[in-house]
Amino acid sequence: MANILPGSLRAASLSLALAAGFASAATAEEGEGVYFGAVTDPTVKQECSACHMAFSAGMLPASSWTAILGDLSNHFGEDASLDDKTTAAIRDWLTGNAAQPSRWMTNAADGGDTPMRITETTWWTRVHNGEVNPAAFDNPRVGSRANCAACHRGAEQGFFGEE
Amino acid sequence: MMHKRKLAVLAAIAALAGATAVMAGPRDDILAGYAAEAGVTAFDAAAGKALFTGTHTGGKPETPSCTTCHTGNLTGPGKTRAGKVIEPMAVSANPQRFTDPAKVEKWFGRNCRSVLGRECSAKEKGDVITWLSSL
Incomplete structure (x- = not known):
């Protein structure tokens, strides 16, 4: 199964990430975490960071961005x-830089291919559940x-380490 | 002949007056626009306060009041539901407030629809700006 995620995976979190499905994006480097890519488009950065941080385009598939912007x-x-x-x-811009559709990117709860929240995706729930105290x-x-x-101190720059 | 110190004081006063005029200009223009649109000659700060601090039911359940995000302390910062800091709304604490007409319209539009479930009237916008300018 090809679970393609933009960016590079750092070596120290390889075991977690392999289990979680980031494997095909892995490049062995030092450090821990996943690079999703920063939002570099000025309009996207400005408008999408007014209320929340500008989430990396690669966190959702294109169909999700289309639905959200719709x-x-x-x-x-x-x-x-x-x-x-x-x-x-x-x-x-978001659809042009979106994640490749895959089971890893889909909605964890219902398996739909257009998750409306990053926190509903399979990858997000797998990486955080059991890792982060819900409280x-x-x-x-x-x-x-x-x-x-x-x-994630590097979140605004698109880097999500284990901290 | 005027003393140098007196001249310096006069220059400082003139500069301050000039700066105040520059800051107040765009906000006055925005208020004048809303007054013309509403057909009123004055705004009601108390009505603006009531609208801003009141709890409403017509909008989205997550945002029943302006104070949901802006908090009740308007000279201090607010926080969005996603955790980002919002600069203070009171003009005394944030002189840039209500000086950019497009920004004012954008956020009254979004936030009135979020909190009230409808557009705010020109009178309501003027009342709120007048109140937040008086704090």
Whole structure:
């Protein structure tokens, strides 16, 4: 099974990642963690980081980004509407840099191929469940599973280490 | 002949006045636009406070009030539901507030729909800006 994830996998977390399915993206380097790629497009970076960190495009398949950008007025409990031109530009960049579809990227709960939340994907749940105490997400300094940077210091740069 | 120190003080006052005028200009223009649109000559800070701090039921359940994210302390920072810091809303703590018309419209649009489930009227926007400018 080819589970392709953009970026490189660092050696020290290889066993976890192999078990989790990041294997084909592995390149043996020192350090621990996964590089998803930073958001480099200025519009995507600005607009998608206003309320949460700008999540790496490679965290979801293109179908997910299309669905999310297609319903910004109902964006996880808030209205995040943008004008049509900006919305299209963001959608094009995210889908162009999205993850390759695979079982690893799909929705863990129902197996659907268009997960609407990064935290529902197979890879996210496998990597975090059992690794992170669920109570940690309720810590006021974290506040949300969407606050990657609370634990992953390199998150804004697209690097997610084990810390 | 005027003393140098007096001249310096006068220059500082002039500079301050100039800076204040520069800062207040865009906000006054935005308020004037909303006043014209609403057909009013003055805004109501108390009504703005009531709207901003009130709990509403028409919008999304996750955001029943402006204070859900901005908190009740408007001179301090707020926090988004995803954990990002929001700069203070009170103009006294954040002089850049309400000086960019596109930004003001963008966020009133999004946030009124999130909290109230509808657009805010020009009167409501003016009331809120007036209140947040008075803190």
